[in-house]
Amino acid sequence: xxxxxxxxxxxxxxxxxxxxxxxxxxxxxxxxxxxxxxxxxxxxxxxxxxxxxxxxxxxxxxxxxxxxxxxxxxxxxxxxxxxxxxxxxxxxxxxxxxxxxxxxxxxxxxxxxxxxxxxxxxxxxxxxxxxxxxxxxxxxxxxxxxxxxxxxxxxxxxxxxxxxxxxxxxxxxxxxxxxxxxxxxxxxxxxxxxxxxxxxxxxxxxxxxxxxxxxxxxxxx
Numbered sequence: 001x002x003x004x005x006x007x008x009x010x011x012x013x014x015x016x017x018x019x020x021x022x023x024x025x026x027x028x029x030x031x032x033x034x035x036x037x038x039x040x041x042x043x044x045x046x047x048x049x050x051x052x053x054x055x056x057x058x059x060x061x062x063x064x065x066x067x068x069x070x071x072x073x074x075x076x077x078x079x080x081x082x083x084x085x086x087x088x089x090x091x092x093x094x095x096x097x098x099x100x101x102x103x104x105x106x107x108x109x110x111x112x113x114x115x116x117x118x119x120x121x122x123x124x125x126x127x128x129x130x131x132x133x134x135x136x137x138x139x140x141x142x143x144x145x146x147x148x149x150x151x152x153x154x155x156x157x158x159x160x161x162x163x164x165x166x167x168x169x170x171x172x173x174x175x176x177x178x179x180x181x182x183x184x185x186x187x188x189x190x191x192x193x194x195x196x197x198x199x200x201x202x203x204x205x206x207x208x209x210x211x212x213x214x215x216x217x218x219x220x221x
Contacts (some may be wrong), residue, residue, distance in 0.1 A: 097137035
């Protein structure tokens with residue numbers, strides 16, 4: 001937790017989103033049963049697979065190999081994301097990253113953690129990029145390197161749009177800042193709905209030379 005968050009927590013303590021106990025956004029007791037894990041499955045069609053692998057059918061249309069999903073977008077997960085994105089509660093990123101890390105296997109040490117960037121307008125409103133913050137904490141949990149590799153060209157928001165519309169909106173929306181020379185990437189985002197954002201980010205990473213691209217998200221709608 002950053003110094004400014006510690007100071008804020010002294011004068012205006014965080015409260016557990018579940019039981020209301022002061023001290024953290026999710027207390028040590030509630031976090032044990034928070035955000036039920038989802039079964040290992042293909043994130044696109046939800047067919048059960050091993051280690052959250054993309055199924056054989058969906059693999060034809062995806063550059064991702066695995067997409068680990070921690071939980072469903074409901075209950076406490078929804079509350080944590082709300083605190084992070086709409087109440088600027090940075091401490092929620094730590095809790096989210098901790099829960100995400102529990103869903104991941106041991107990854108190769110050369111894996112680079114890369115977040116999907118938030119639109120500039122949203123970053124200005126919040127004062128930070130929430131995905132970058134989660135990725136930063138997650139990389140520390142996993143003892144992996146976090147790099148800011150993806151840039152965003154447009155500001156289009158996709159809330160409520162169908163998959164086909166999202167894919168059109170995101171076409172050429174991202175760019176990679178440097179050649180990747182065979183790196184293995186772990187993409188990080190908070191929510192997955194249609195998967196258009198992850199697939200669009202994976203497309204530019206692959207074009208830049210990434211060897212293997214996996215992803216992890218906190219919640220799935």
